[in-house]
Every structure is written in structure tokens, then in C-alpha cells.
Amino acid sequence: MTSMMRREIAEQPEALRATLRALLPRRDEVRALGGSARQVLFIARGTSDNAAVYGRYLLEAYAGRPAALAAPSVATVYRRRMDLDGVLAVALSQSGRTEEIVETLAWAKDCGARTVAITNGGPESPLAQAADLALCTEAGEEKAVPATKTYTTQLAALAVLALALGAEVDAADLERAPDAVAALLDDPGDLDAVVDGLAGVAGAVVSGRGMAFSTALELALKLKEACYLHAMGLSYADLLHGPIAVVDSGTPAILVAAGSGPTLPGTVALAERVRSAGAAAYGVGGDEALAAACTARLNGPDLPEWVAPIGLIVPGQLVTEALARRLGIDPDSPRGLRKVTQTD
Structure with missing residues (x-):
């Protein structure tokens, strides 16, 4: 029986197309609201926080705008005011109903920021209602607890945000993302080999x-x-500063890279180092050099680096769903988790 998670992974090309149809025409609205901002402040938790990391790198590397990730507890626990005049605060929440994120966005507005919501919860969600401008993604209802299509459509919304704020990139690359994701669904690469390798660790x-x-x-x-799985997500720069010691025959490394860009050579070198230490190295994306350096490799999208993360996560989602089933876990409803998480 096909899991809901697997079905929702397969829905991503159309979810991305619908989201881009809805949001690309709104670039002028975003520019009018945030074009003069001196800094962008992202407000998020969990998967949405990971999406915000993409937004930060995208704005800083391609739009030349300083960006940072907020600490919501400053607003909700410490209840401290800050001078956010000239700041564009962007809150991300798949449901638009996480109270901490809604409260933090309202706090940012009260501190002088202009505010944007990115949510799949629709224009009537509390987060959208709290924002000066809401960019509502068009992923449709997501029933599986692990977020898939709501994550990739958040990335698409962040790419639209970056275009509106002056990113020096080609919007046509973003419009190719749905087809690139569809190609990965058809041919994700060495999926079985990666699942086999992770099943025993x-x-x-x-x-x-x-x-x-x-x-x-x-x-x-x-x-x-x-x-x-006890999985540790790290920048490879941080990994090389000590945690590399945990990589051994019982702890493989999964190494992610776009098919081009300045971080690719370092990823290849890291794969070679991992293999020389007797550990398995599983690649996601990259080029033929990364494939040659790895034990097995999942394909990456035919997209330039700035938009590649929309596709890079998809083979990883497929591995996650297949590995969960291999381990006898229901990927739709992992223990201890709910679709909407509330924190103080």
C-alpha cells in the first residue's frame, strides 16, 4: 500500500507549478513592501526553519541583503523589544497556526518591522492575517506528518521573495523547477543502495x-x-572542525551539493576523506566527480545552484519514506509528532 507521504512527494511538481503561478505575479507587491529594507529577519521553527536557512543564503549570496534567523523566544519568553525599523520580517509556517510564530511576527511588527507571511494555511490563517503581506503557497492539504510538498513550495516562495528583492538570477530557472522535480521522481538514482546502507546503522x-x-x-x-535515525545535519565546514570524528564504518555520511557552484569541490573532497576513513559516503546531487567519490549517489536536479535546493531534497524524501517502511515504521505518523506543533 502506498503511503500518504509517498503520494504527497509525487504531488510536488504540480504543487510547485500552482505556487509559482500564484506568487510570481506578486513580485511587485513584495518589492513595494520590502524593497528598501536594510535587513531581512526570518521567523520559523522545524522544517520551516530549514527553509529559512535557504532564504538567508539566497538573499545574502544573490541579492546582497543581510539576513538572519530570529530567536522567537526573545519575543515570547524574554519579551524584549528590539529596534526593527527598516527590517523586513518574514515568518514561515506550513499551517499558519503555530502560535509562537504568529506571536513573534506580531512582535516584529510592533517593533517597527514590515511583515510577510509564507504559509500553506491560506489567507484566513492567523499568520496570514497578522502580516502586512501574505504569500500563500498552493501545496494543497498535506496529511502525512513529515512535511514534503509544503517544504518545497516554501522554498519556491522564498525564491520569489529573493527575485522581488533584487536577486541577480534568471527567473526562468525557477520556472523549470517543477519539471526538474518530476524528472527526479522518475529517476532518483541509487535509491535502493542508499536505503540498504542506512537500514543497518x-x-x-x-x-x-x-x-x-x-x-x-x-x-x-x-x-x-x-x-x-540519529542524523546530524551540519555544514561541511563545521563537520571538518571536529565532528568528522564520528564518521566511521557504523556512521555513514550523506553529502549534498548542487551540480555546480563554489561548494561542489569541497563536497567531493569530503566524500573522498569519508571513504578513506572506512565509512560509506552517499551523495545527493553533485556531478560525476561526486558520484565517483561516493559509495552510492542519488541524482540531483538539472538546475543552477541558486534554485537547486527545491530539487535536492526530493531524493532525500524518497529515501526517508522507503527507509521508514523498511524499518517497519509508518512514515505518515511517526511517534510523538503532530502536524501542527505548538511551543511557548
Whole structure:
């Protein structure tokens, strides 16, 4: 029987097409609201926080705008005011109903920020209602607890945000993303080999850098949520500063990279180092050099680095769903989790 998670993974090309149809025409609205912002502040938790990491790298590397991830507890626990005049605060929540995120966005507005919501919860959701401008994704209802299509459509919304704020990229690359995801669904690469390798271990390191860092964090989270694997998501720069010691024959590394870009050579070198230490290295994306350096490799999207994360996560989602079933876990309803998580 096909899981809901697997069905929702397959729905991503159409969810992305619908989201881009809805949001690309709204670039002028975003520009009018946030075009003069001196900084962008992202407000999120969980999977949405991983999406925000992509937004931060995208804005800083391609739009030249400083960006940061907020600490919601400053607003909701410490209840401290900050000078956010000239800041564009962007809150992400799949449901639009996480009270902490809604409260933090309202706090940011009260502190002087202009505010944007990115949510699949629709324009009537509390988060959308709290924002000056709501960018509502068009993923449709997501029933499986592990987020898949709501995550990739958040990335698409962040790419639209970056275009509106001056990212020096080609919007046509973004419009190709749904077809690139469909191609990965048809041919994800060495899926069985990666599942086989992960089925016999208790933990793994998932690493990427730059634009791919968000994918490493999100894949590690999915493996923890749905497969109960002790997966650690790290930038490979941080990995090399000590945690590389945990990589051994019982702890493989999953290494994520776009097919081009400045972080690819370092990812290849890391794969070679992992293999030389007697550990398995599983690649996600990259080029033929990464494939040659790895034990097995999942395909990446035919997209440039700036938009590649929308596709890079998809083979990882497929691995997560297949591994959960291999381990006898229901990927739709992992233990201890609910679709909407409330924190203080």
C-alpha cells in the first residue's frame, strides 16, 4: 500500500507549478513592501526553519541583503523589544497556526518591522492575517506528518521573495523547477543502495554547504522524524572542525551539493576523506566527480545552484519514506509528532 507521504512527494511538481503561478505575479507587491529594507529577519521553527536557512543564503549570496534567523523566544519568553525599523520580517509556517510564530511576527511588527507571511494555511490563517503581506503557497492539504510538498513550495516562495528583492538570477530557472522535480521522481538514482546502507546503522551525518546546507538540515530532520535515525545535519565546514570524528564504518555520511557552484569541490573532497576513513559516503546531487567519490549517489536536479535546493531534497524524501517502511515504521505518523506543533 502506498503511503500518504509517498503520494504527497509525487504531488510536488504540480504543487510547485500552482505556487509559482500564484506568487510570481506578486513580485511587485513584495518589492513595494520590502524593497528598501536594510535587513531581512526570518521567523520559523522545524522544517520551516530549514527553509529559512535557504532564504538567508539566497538573499545574502544573490541579492546582497543581510539576513538572519530570529530567536522567537526573545519575543515570547524574554519579551524584549528590539529596534526593527527598516527590517523586513518574514515568518514561515506550513499551517499558519503555530502560535509562537504568529506571536513573534506580531512582535516584529510592533517593533517597527514590515511583515510577510509564507504559509500553506491560506489567507484566513492567523499568520496570514497578522502580516502586512501574505504569500500563500498552493501545496494543497498535506496529511502525512513529515512535511514534503509544503517544504518545497516554501522554498519556491522564498525564491520569489529573493527575485522581488533584487536577486541577480534568471527567473526562468525557477520556472523549470517543477519539471526538474518530476524528472527526479522518475529517476532518483541509487535509491535502493542508499536505503540498504542506512537500514543497518543507528546514525548518520548529513552535510552540505551554502545553498545546499538547508537540504542537509532538512534531510537530517526527516531521517530523525520518520526513521528514528540519529542524523546530524551540519555544514561541511563545521563537520571538518571536529565532528568528522564520528564518521566511521557504523556512521555513514550523506553529502549534498548542487551540480555546480563554489561548494561542489569541497563536497567531493569530503566524500573522498569519508571513504578513506572506512565509512560509506552517499551523495545527493553533485556531478560525476561526486558520484565517483561516493559509495552510492542519488541524482540531483538539472538546475543552477541558486534554485537547486527545491530539487535536492526530493531524493532525500524518497529515501526517508522507503527507509521508514523498511524499518517497519509508518512514515505518515511517526511517534510523538503532530502536524501542527505548538511551543511557548
